[in-house]
Amino acid sequence: MASDDVLVARAREWLAQDPDPETRAELKALLEAGAPLEDRFGAELRFGTAGLRGELGAGPNRMNRVTVMRAAAALAKVLGPGGHVVIGYDARHKSELFARDSAAVLTGAGLRVSLMAAPWPTPVLAFAVRHLGCAAGVMVTASHNPPRDNGYKVYWGDGMQIVPPVDREIADAIATVGRVDELPLGSAWETLTAERIVEPYLEAVTALPIGDARDVRVAYTPLHGVGGEVLTAAFRRAGFPEPAVVPSQAEPDPDFPTVGFPNPEEPGAMDRLLDLAAETGADIAIANDPDADRCAVAVPGPDGSWRMLTGDEVGGLLAEHVLARTSGDDRVVATTIVSSSLLGRIAAAHGVRQAVTLTGFKWIARAARPGERLVFGYEEALGYTVGTDKGLPVRDKDGIGAALVIAGLAAEAKRDGRTLLDLLDDQARRYGVHATAQLSVRVTDLGRIHRSMARLRAEPPRELGGRAVESADDLAEGVDGLPPTDGLRYRLAGDARVVIRPSGTEPKLKCYMEVVVPVAGSVPDARARADRALDAIRDDLAAIVD
Structure with a gap:
């Protein structure tokens, strides 16, 4: 544990380079009050799980402009000049500011940068990396974490979240970055419009194996996040009726005022959606988390009450649906070591290989061996990626694409006079x-x-x-x-x-x-x-x- 004098010296050094008036004022107040500094300056956020994530505030153990600029400078060192980086961001506190700081640092280091014009879902960024032929991508998001958090997720040129040794190389490079007020900054980045990237993403996800049935009533919430506009556009383009959206949660709001935690898995987070589903007579209720990379599903039971499906139940339904609509003995499906063993039995029944990975989509997306095609992957924490015979359009979890396919599956069941619960019973009898x-x-x-x-x-x-x-x-x-x-x-x-x-x-x-x-x-x-x-x-x- 560092001494108080050392911590104060670190804080004053940080204060001298911090470009953010809010965190400067916060840190000045802490110093003047003689407040404890160990938690902020006795440690620093660890670069892992494909990047950084933590509470907003001043100091190296918080998410702030200094931390983000150091991470961007480290990424620039690992990439070297001349590459192309695409940057996206959600609607959390300071997300757009962190994205612009990253763009300034990366262009100042000699890289070409495309900065998204608006806060869009994480799967749009993951798609953009390969679609634009980038060397890397950055998504500023804390996904479903509490309102006071933010994060910094890094993708490599293959469109997947980074894994060792790249994450260690970036972490090591962060340690070599000097004062951020001495970094060369640029301003000549490209603004990436919806026509350039959201439209191609929508074209890709509406080509997924959705099926041909469209008569389904959907209630939906983006949980105050950035998924609403893109999901509604995807449903419209795919030919589904427009979902009924929870009014109080329809627009992005970084404070997430109607939920304790903006995570569909948390108790109470789906309450308003289920109320709307009951009021509108919906066939299915769908929620995205705030950056729309996860998808939660609920269905009405025989007694009229609504039941949340687990991630494993949705994963099993989607897997069978995709395997029935793709072909080839080179297909592989993947899930993690903590997910259900059901996927293995489904894979065996369809004559394809199942891969089991560590937790995290950075591993799921890499599950295919040379000569194989990953056509479906999921994790029990409501994350799914759906592919076609041509492979995966998004090599990360995609709550928009998953919502389209589960809606198509529900529409097919409805056409046959059945429900998703009936399909789950079919799987139970079989497996x-x-x-x-x-x-x-x-x-x-x-x-x-x-x-x-x-x-x-x-x-x-x-x-x-x-x-x-x-x-x-x-x-x-x-x-x-x-x-x-x-x-x-x-x-x-x-x-x-x-x-x-x-x-x-x-x-x-x-x-x-x-x-x-x-x-x-x-x-x-x-x-x-x-x-x-x-x-x-x-x-x-x-x-x-x-």
Whole structure:
């Protein structure tokens, strides 16, 4: 821990170069008050998970203009002059400012820059990297994090989020960047209009295997994010009726005033959407997260109440839909080590390979081997990428494209007098009930997560939910040919599994559970047995991780 004098010296050095009057005033007030500085200046945001993400504020352990300009200068050093970089941004606090600072630093370093003209979804940026033939892309977003956060996501020329060693090279280069007020800045970047990039993106996603049915009533929310305009345009172009949109959440608002957390997975986040769906008699309800790379789905049940589908349920439906509408034994589908095992059974039934990766779309998008085509990938956290026989138009999760395909699937089911719940029952009869659930423990002290993981490594449980723990794998040692990662996997008696890992983007310890139950009688009976088993496992997990 640095001394108070060292921290004050660091703060004054930061203050001298900070171009932002807001964070300068914030830091001056802290210095004048003699406030603690350890959290801001005793550490710095770590460049990982394809970039930076953290709370807004002054200091190297916060997201601010100095942090962003240093990251842009580091990216410029790794790329070298002459390359082309496309920059996008969402509607969060300071996103456009961070994007413009990045453009100034990159053009000042001799790179060509295309800066998007408006806040658009993350999948539009991921698409733009390859469409424009860029060397790299930058998206300023914190996705579904709380309002006080922002982030900086980097894509490489292949249109995918960066992975080692590129992320380490950028992190190392950040350490060599001097004062940002001494960086050469440029201003001759290109403004990328909707005609140049949103239109080609819409053309690509409306060519996905949507099917030919269009009679479906959709209720939708962008959760105060940037997805509304693009999703509505995509539905219109694809020939669907225009969705009914939650009025209070339709426009971008960086404060996300109607939700506690702007994440469709969080309790209460979908309440207004489900109210609208019931009022309008919708067949399906769809939500994007604020940067529209995730897609949440809810459907009405037989009793009229609405039920959220899990990411694994949507992933299974989309996988079967895509595999039925593509061809070739070179196809591959992919999901992560924490997602359901259902995808493997679907893949086997269609005669294609399933790849299992570490968590994160930077790994899913790279799942195909030479000579293979990735036609579908998903992660249980509501992220999906849908392809065609020509491959993936977006090599990252795409909440707009996924929404189009799930709407098409719902329209086909409706035409046949059925629902998505009926399709899920079909899969249960064919492959067994694959019931999944999560337990997340949000913390303010990150040390709690490290202590919990250390304790579980030292003393793995012998039983969970009345099922013997048959094997315990430390993912940090690398398993099944995967790179090492901080996580634990327990295989339980009776075809059940638990994976425990720290979140890569939020201060959470996350537990992923799965129970597989064959359908011998009715599907509801099998689901009830699976749910009881999950509840028992969850109760035991809560006791050992909290």
